[in-house]
Amino acid sequence: MDEHDQLPGRSVSPSGAGETAPDGRASGAVALTAIRDLIGDCQRCKLAGGRKTIVFGQGNPDAALMFVGEAPGAEEDEKGLAFVGRAGQLLTDIIEKGLKIPRSEVFIANVIKCRPPGNRNPEPDEISSCQPFLEQQIRAIRPKVIIGLGKFAGQWLLKTAEPISRIRGRVGYYEGIMVIPTYHPAFLLRNPAAKKDVWEDIKVVLGLLAGD
Numbered sequence: 001m002d003e004h005d006q007l008p009g010r011s012v013s014p015s016g017a018g019e020t021a022p023d024g025r026a027s028g029a030v031a032l033t034a035i036r037d038l039i040g041d042c043q044r045c046k047l048a049g050g051r052k053t054i055v056f057g058q059g060n061p062d063a064a065l066m067f068v069g070e071a072p073g074a075e076e077d078e079k080g081l082a083f084v085g086r087a088g089q090l091l092t093d094i095i096e097k098g099l100k101i102p103r104s105e106v107f108i109a110n111v112i113k114c115r116p117p118g119n120r121n122p123e124p125d126e127i128s129s130c131q132p133f134l135e136q137q138i139r140a141i142r143p144k145v146i147i148g149l150g151k152f153a154g155q156w157l158l159k160t161a162e163p164i165s166r167i168r169g170r171v172g173y174y175e176g177i178m179v180i181p182t183y184h185p186a187f188l189l190r191n192p193a194a195k196k197d198v199w200e201d202i203k204v205v206l207g208l209l210a211g212d
Contacts, residue, residue, distance in 0.1 A: 027061065027062070028061030028062045028063075028140050028141050028142070029061040029062075031061075031136075031139075031140035032061050032137065032140050032141070035133060035136045035137060035140060036056050038133075039054060039056065039113070039133055041054075042054060042113070042114070044129040044130075045114075045125060045126045045129035045130070046125075046126070047112070047114035047115070047116060047126055048114065050114075050115070050117050051072075051077055051114035051115050052077045052078060052115075053072075053076075053077055053078070053079070053080035054080070054113050054114060055072040055076050055077065055080055055081065055082050055110060055113050055114070055115075056080075056109070056113060057082050057107060057108055057109030057110065057113075057137060058081055058082060058107070058108060059103070059104065059105070059106050059107035059108050060104065060105050060106060060107055061107065061140070061141060062141065063105060063106050063107040063141055063143050064143055064144040064145065064209060065099070065101065065105075065106045065107075065143055065144065065145050065146075065147070065205070065209060066106065066107045066108075066109070066138065066141055066143040066145070066146045066147070067083075067091065067095075067106060067107070067108045067109070067146070067147050067149055068109055068110065068111060068134070068146060068147070068148050068149065068153040068156075068157060069082065069083060069108070069109070069110045069111070069149040069150065069153055069184065070110060070111055070112075070121075070122065070149065070150050070151075070152045070153055070184060071110050071111065071112045071114075071115060071116055071119075071122050071152075072110060072112075072113070072114065072115040073085055073087070073115060073119050073186075074115065074119070075088075076088075076115065077114075077115035082108045082109060082110055083108055083185070086186075086189060087184070087185035087186040087189060088185070090185040090188060090189060091108070091149070091185045094185070094198065094202065098199065098202045099202060099205065099206065099209075107137075107141050107143065109134060109137055110134075110153075111127055111130065111131075111134060111152050111153055111156050112126050112127060112129075112130040113130055113133065114126075114130075121152070122152060127152070127156065131156075134156075138174065138175070138177065139175070142177070143177060144177070144178065144208070144209060145177070145178045145179070145180065145205055145208050145209055146174060146177055146178070146179045146180075147179075147180050147181075147182060147201075147205060148179060148180070148181040148182070149181075149182065149183075149184045149185065150164060150181075150183065150184030150186075150187060151163065151164040151184075153181065153184075154167050154168070154181030154182075155167075157172070157174045157179045157181065158172040158174070158179060158181065164181060164183065164184075167181045168181050168182050168183060168197060168201060169181075169182065169197070169200060169201045169204060171204065171208070178208050180201055180204055180205050180208070181201075182197070182198050182201040182202075183197065183198050
């Protein structure tokens with residue numbers, strides 16, 4: 001990614017950037033549109049050859065709460081939306097039943113935006129290629145709290161190699177934004193007993209959102 005691919009968060013001035021936030025920056029929606037336009041029909045890594053759809057992420061562009069997952073799966077690749085399969089339904093339950101927030105009021109994205117073959121783990125070069133776009137999404141939205149779903153998101157956000165079992169529930173920071181890693185919904189489908197740990201993490205998030 002070269003200097004022409006860089007967007008300074010909400011301070012971008014794409015066409016139509018007359019929409020501004022109260023502080024004078026471009027609105028989250030305008031900034032996100034500019035980032036998506038920048039991605040284009042991305043060919044920056046080897047995943048481009050096997051994907052059907054770029055999964056940019058979706059939700060409220062001015063959300064107080066953002067979720068970052070790992071990578072799109074088969075249903076996400078088909079529909080172009082993040083977290084729409086079985087794990088997505090469980091995430092919806094976490095958001096709407098646990099956090100008592102409409103799913104439409106949060107923003108959901110992934111560390112990488114194209115499905116890896118066979119849903120394998122993302123590789124370092126793929127994460128590196130997508131990293132600038134997730135960085136810019138976070139700067140555009142500027143949420144109060146980010147929940148990192150699973151190992152890859154938690155490690156990326158906190159810049160650590162520690163396992164998710166050690167960092168889950170721990171409050172950290174990404175560019176001044178509070179971060180809480182927790183288990184990925186797909187892991188919970190395989191390990192239902194871990195839902196109690198996620199509930200403890202969600203209670204931490206509720207406190208942070210409330211300003212406690």
